[in-house]
Amino acid sequence: MPSRQNVRKARRRTKTAGITIHDVAARAGVSVATVSRVLNGKELVREETSRHVLAAAKLLRYVPNVAARSLSIRRSQTIGIVLPEVHGEFFSEVIRGIDLAARAEGYHILVSGSHSDSDRMLEVVDTMRGRVDGLLVMAPDVTLAPLQELRARDMPVVLLNSAGPSGDAITIDNYGGARAMMQHLHNLGHTRIAFVRGPQHNADARERLRGYRHAMRGMATRLLRALECSGDFTEESGFAAGRQIAESSSRPTAVFAANDSMAVGVLASLAAAGIKVPEEISVVGFDDIPIARYVAPPLTTMRVDIAELGRRAFALLLDAISEPRAHAARHERVATTLVVRGSCMPSPTTKVNKQPHRAARPPK
Amino acid sequence: MPSRQNVRKARRRTKTAGITIHDVAARAGVSVATVSRVLNGKELVREETSRHVLAAAKLLRYVPNVAARSLSIRRSQTIGIVLPEVHGEFFSEVIRGIDLAARAEGYHILVSGSHSDSDRMLEVVDTMRGRVDGLLVMAPDVTLAPLQELRARDMPVVLLNSAGPSGDAITIDNYGGARAMMQHLHNLGHTRIAFVRGPQHNADARERLRGYRHAMRGMATRLLRALECSGDFTEESGFAAGRQIAESSSRPTAVFAANDSMAVGVLASLAAAGIKVPEEISVVGFDDIPIARYVAPPLTTMRVDIAELGRRAFALLLDAISEPRAHAARHERVATTLVVRGSCMPSPTTKVNKQPHRAARPPK
DNA sequence: CGCAGAAATGTAAACGTTTACATTTTCTTA
DNA sequence: TAAGAAAATGTAAACGTTTACATTTCTGCG
Numbered sequence: 085m086p087s088r089q090n091v092r093k094a095r096r097r098t099k100t101a102g103i104t105i106h107d108v109a110a111r112a113g114v115s116v117a118t119v120s121r122v123l124n125g126k127e128l129v130r131e132e133t134s135r136h137v138l139a140a141a142k143l144l145r146y147v148p149n150v151a152a153r154s155l156s157i158r159r160s161q162t163i164g165i166v167l168p169e170v171h172g173e174f175f176s177e178v179i180r181g182i183d184l185a186a187r188a189e190g191y192h193i194l195v196s197g198s199h200s201d202s203d204r205m206l207e208v209v210d211t212m213r214g215r216v217d218g219l220l221v222m223a224p225d226v227t228l229a230p231l232q233e234l235r236a237r238d239m240p241v242v243l244l245n246s247a248g249p250s251g252d253a254i255t256i257d258n259y260g261g262a263r264a265m266m267q268h269l270h271n272l273g274h275t276r277i278a279f280v281r282g283p284q285h286n287a288d289a290r291e292r293l294r295g296y297r298h299a300m301r302g303m304a305t306r307l308l309r310a311l312e313c314s315g316d317f318t319e320e321s322g323f324a325a326g327r328q329i330a331e332s333s334s335r336p337t338a339v340f341a342a343n344d345s346m347a348v349g350v351l352a353s354l355a356a357a358g359i360k361v362p363e364e365i366s367v368v369g370f371d372d373i374p375i376a377r378y379v380a381p382p383l384t385t386m387r388v389d390i391a392e393l394g395r396r397a398f399a400l401l402l403d404a405i406s407e408p409r410a411h412a413a414r415h416e417r418v419a420t421t422l423v424v425r426g427s428c429m430p431s432p433t434t435k436v437n438k439q440p441h442r443a444a445r446p447p448k
Numbered sequence: 449m450p451s452r453q454n455v456r457k458a459r460r461r462t463k464t465a466g467i468t469i470h471d472v473a474a475r476a477g478v479s480v481a482t483v484s485r486v487l488n489g490k491e492l493v494r495e496e497t498s499r500h501v502l503a504a505a506k507l508l509r510y511v512p513n514v515a516a517r518s519l520s521i522r523r524s525q526t527i528g529i530v531l532p533e534v535h536g537e538f539f540s541e542v543i544r545g546i547d548l549a550a551r552a553e554g555y556h557i558l559v560s561g562s563h564s565d566s567d568r569m570l571e572v573v574d575t576m577r578g579r580v581d582g583l584l585v586m587a588p589d590v591t592l593a594p595l596q597e598l599r600a601r602d603m604p605v606v607l608l609n610s611a612g613p614s615g616d617a618i619t620i621d622n623y624g625g626a627r628a629m630m631q632h633l634h635n636l637g638h639t640r641i642a643f644v645r646g647p648q649h650n651a652d653a654r655e656r657l658r659g660y661r662h663a664m665r666g667m668a669t670r671l672l673r674a675l676e677c678s679g680d681f682t683e684e685s686g687f688a689a690g691r692q693i694a695e696s697s698s699r700p701t702a703v704f705a706a707n708d709s710m711a712v713g714v715l716a717s718l719a720a721a722g723i724k725v726p727e728e729i730s731v732v733g734f735d736d737i738p739i740a741r742y743v744a745p746p747l748t749t750m751r752v753d754i755a756e757l758g759r760r761a762f763a764l765l766l767d768a769i770s771e772p773r774a775h776a777a778r779h780e781r782v783a784t785t786l787v788v789r790g791s792c793m794p795s796p797t798t799k800v801n802k803q804p805h806r807a808a809r810p811p812k
Numbered sequence: 813c814g815c816a817g818a819a820a821t822g823t824a825a826a827c828g829t830t831t832a833c834a835t836t837t838t839c840t841t842a
Numbered sequence: 843t844a845a846g847a848a849a850a851t852g853t854a855a856a857c858g859t860t861t862a863c864a865t866t867t868c869t870g871c872g
Binding site for chain 1: 511512513514515516518519522524526539540543544547551556557559560561572574575576577578579683687712713715716719720738739741742743744746
């Protein structure tokens with residue numbers, strides 16, 4: 085006869101009721117070890133015993149204490165997501181993708197956004213340590229220093245949208261997408277194509293710019309830099325760029341904005357200037373944010389499957405967590421697809437319009 | 449002489465290194481209790497001792513094990529956020545507001561989105577139990593059943609955007625905002641004002657509709673229901689509503705969409721139908737999402753400070769957590785402010801146009 | 813100097829799991 | 843039926859903190 089001394093010792097802190105594994109064990113007439121085994125599956129336990137335990141657990145509405153559990157197994161079943169300064173639909177979409185994938189695997193997600201500088205980011209990472217089994221870090225800013233440090237902090241990390249020199253990472257095929265978009269414009273006869281750049285240190289923005297420039301070189305155009313406007317991924321900066329383009333003396337036949345938000349801004353300011361899109365000038369963007377199809381005219385853009393980005397990032401991380409020994413750094417790339425809508429049409433002048441007036445540029 | 453038997457017992461699981469509080473104690477030549485006291489402040493400990501401990505902790509790069517900590521103090525310093533199916537900028541903004549407020553108080557946030565039905569929601573809440581000290585639940589769907597159950601689950605909960613009959617909640621002043629918007633339109637001479645409704649069971653949508661109807665009654669118009677179109681808060685449904693309005697025989701002079709996304713859809717379809725906004729018809733929305741100022745024409749709307757919503761919701765929850773004894777349910781309301789942009793102008797006909805043709809309404 | 817009280821620190825028992833190892837039960841097989 | 847192997851279960855030691863209570867050290871005062 086097994087000695088059934090499952091009587092709980094007197095509690096020190098009598099605050100909360102809290103059904104524990106001991107209560108379930110007592111009720112089912114087994115030991116805590118058996119209850120644990122039943123609840124976690126895997127181990128061998130008699131069918132009948134298992135039923136009893138399950139019944140007791142259900143009856144008592146037992147729910148395991150996760151803190152105790154993770155203290156014991158040294159896992160939290162939680163991953164951390166560290167995002168930069170958040171704005172727009174891009175991030176909610178990323179979180180959504182990760183959330184979905186994570187929940188399917190029984191993981192929770194700890195989110196922390198709005199970290200402009202790398203110090204803030206490291207600070208957050210530190211408070212997350214111990215709380216999470218791994219980290220998904222979105223650091224499109226190309227300042228690599230903080231990322232290096234992350235590696236040293238002995239936690240699996242997957243980088244999103246940044247070109248870490250080592251370690252796992254997943255990025256969008258920005259370069260390829262930009263080139264494909266340029267090809268599309270070229271096929272429509274455009275050769276004088278303006279570009280609205282993104283933030284200078286943003287990895288995505290840089291790659292898109294590289295794709296643009298490479299394509300422009302291929303078109304044997306000389307006016308290269310004059311056709312570029314600066315921007316920072318916000319609608320506002322797109323608006324400013326649009327105005328600049330509207331006022332330029334030798335107007336381009338098409339504008340390629342490095343993201344949709346800026347393209348929307350460009351559309352707004354061209355409309356304000358009375359310039360017809362796409363009749364007088366074509367406009368395209370990048371990302372395919374939800375709003376893109378509802379602006380006037382609907383925006384032709386390069387679609388990025390953001391949710392998939394999140395999903396695959398999580399998959400990568402999960403792999404790193406379950407296989408902790410150092411593996412070769414993996415770098416995945418998410419493809420983009422062209423979405424053609426109403427914001428562009430064939431170039432009115434198939435020949436390049438060689439700056440007829442050469443008027444002085446109006447003051448900014 | 450205090451007996452310094454701080455020698456750690458042989459570890460069972462020798463996997464990870466992991467500096468513990470014992471290591472720090474040994475290094476500083478004090479007991480673990482003292483280390484704990486120093487690290488958590490509050491208790492009295494000699495200045496000098498404190499310095500030694502801090503130095504040892506820093507030297508060893510000690511970081512406390514949160515699982516052990518929360519097991520001991522029965523707090524996780526984490527709150528859960530449960531969101532419905534996520535789309536758009538609204539949610540990322542809410543999360544942002546909460547995140548900011550939470551981090552300032554040393555709390556982490558566990559996010560879980562995309563819960564269409566109430567079963568999924570309860571399921572998630574269950575897996576979060578023990579992991580979080582409290583819950584912020586966004587359940588704009590008015591099906592109250594699940595919320596009642598939540599209360600029973602002995603965890604502080606604050607509801608966002610829903611009219612729970614009991615318990616803490618924070619909502620937007622939808623009714624007041626809608627009335628204010630109607631007043632604005634009325635001041636411009638509009639009396640034939642169409643309304644694009646939101647989802648039928650959505651609490652926000654209902655309140656906005658109520659505000660609209662109340663105002664319409666005040667204008668002594670008889671055409672009430674004929675001027676309402678159904679919608680579901682998506683751009684797409686706004687687009688459909690816009691088409692319906694464009695085709696209607698006795699066209700309204702203004703359209704009030706229950707949120708900005710739908711207003712954007714309305715603008716797009718009116719543009720497609722060749723109807724000029726605001727010359728021929730005025731359009732207004734609700735929320736003031738970032739895109740609102742960049743559509744053509746820029747959208748007049750009712751601004752909701754979403755980040756503040758999140759911030760105050762967290763404040764409410766924090767209060768409920770630290771003051772666990774039952775308190776009277778609190779219900780806060782976030783004010784809205786009118787933002788006037790280019791999408792509306794005075795009504796072309798100041799007199800009410802009494803349905804000149806009375807043609808049959810076109811098929812839907 | 814001695815003593816009371818206050819201040820500082822130490823000891824060890826929780827917190828609720830998991831799991832190595834020990835023990836008991838059940839099953840095979842000769 | 844007994845022995846041995848395999849399967850099922852139990853025991854108790856971790857996991858790393860916090861904190862009630864005990865103990866030591868200080869301080870001021872008669």
